[in-house]
Amino acid sequence: MNYIDVSKFISLILRHKPEEINIKLDSNGWADVVELIAGIRKKGYDIDIGTLHEIVEQNNKQRFTFNEDKTKIRANQGHSINVDVELEELIPPNILYHGTSKRFLESILQQGLIKKNRNYVHLSIDEVTALIVGKRHGSPIVLKINSKQMYADGIKFYKSKNNVWLTDYVNAKYFIEN
Ligand code: HQG
Numbered sequence: 382m383n384y385i386d387v388s389k390f391i392s393l394i395l396r397h398k399p400e401e402i403n404i405k406l407d408s409n410g411w412a413d414v415v416e417l418i419a420g421i422r423k424k425g426y427d428i429d430i431g432t433l434h435e436i437v438e439q440n441n442k443q444r445f446t447f448n449e450d451k452t453k454i455r456a457n458q459g460h461s462i463n464v465d466v467e468l469e470e471l472i473p474p475n476i477l478y479h480g481t482s483k484r485f486l487e488s489i490l491q492q493g494l495i496k497k498n499r500n501y502v503h504l505s506i507d508e509v510t511a512l513i514v515g516k517r518h519g520s521p522i523v524l525k526i527n528s529k530q531m532y533a534d535g536i537k538f539y540k541s542k543n544n545v546w547l548t549d550y551v552n553a554k555y556f557i558e559n
Contacts, residue, residue: 384436387426391436392444394420395456410464411453443543458541461498468539468547475529476557477504477546480515483522494524494551501539501547504528525557 394417399406402420406412414433421428428436437445437454447454455466479494479502494502505511508523515521531551532538539547 384432384439387421387428387432388436388440388444390421390424390426391417392456392459395445395454396460397462399462406455406462406464407453408465410455410460410466411448412455414447414452414454417454446542457543458501458503458545458547460500463500466541468541470537471540473528473532473538473546473548474506475527477506477526477528478508478511479504479524479526479551480511480513480521481524482515482518483520485518486522489524490553490556493553496549501549502551504546504548504551506544506546525559526551527555527557531555 394402394404395406395410395412399412402417402424404412404416404420414430418428418430418433433454434451437447444456444459445454446457455464457466458468460466481489496502503514504526505514508525511523512521515523528538528546528548531548536548541547
């Protein structure tokens with residue numbers, strides 16, 4: 382079965398709009414699995430607990446996590462709603478990458494990387510991944526970021542459970558020219 386559509390819908394619910402299916406997330410971003418399945422089914426997706434487990438396991442970016450007894454589920458990153466998903470604060474790799482669209486470049490060079498609607502600026506561990514992220518927005522470009530210097534300057538970095546690096550803001554002075 383192709384789970385892409387339902388998986389995207391679950392991302393929407395768990396990151397941005399739980400109200401779309403009349404559920405609430407707790408302060409740590411957890412949704413009740415039974416409520417989530419019932420809400421999604423009402424929207425016409427034919428899923429049950431078994432398929433939800435498959436969706437979580439097969440997800441190409443490992444976007445979701447169950448709690449220990451699998452009664453709750455949350456998105457690992459990407460939220461726009463104010464939840465604390467208990468991110469790990471860590472020392473970043475020396476270099477991180479951000480994939481974006483060429484049409485945003487002028488503004489990014491002026492303002493730096495801002496969060497826009499999300500809770501963090503999302504950074505990738507390698508150029509290939511960043512390029513894929515950038516393609517979502519149009520003709521892509523990859524920015525190389527001196528995360529080592531940012532960290533040395535006291536800026537905090539977090540790593541999501543699915544290995545996306547997150548920070549609050551990237552000043553344009555930290556971009557490294559290729
Ligand atoms: C851009 C996906 C103009 C920024 C991905 C990006 C990621 C600016 C867009 C995750 C700007 C926001 C997040 C500025 C930043 N001026 N544009 N000053 N600062 N931008 O979707 O990073 O597949 O909110 O470059 O893989 O593209 O959903 O962020 O192009 O990990 O799991 O504003 O979403 O993950 O776009 O993507 P987004 P993103 P999933």
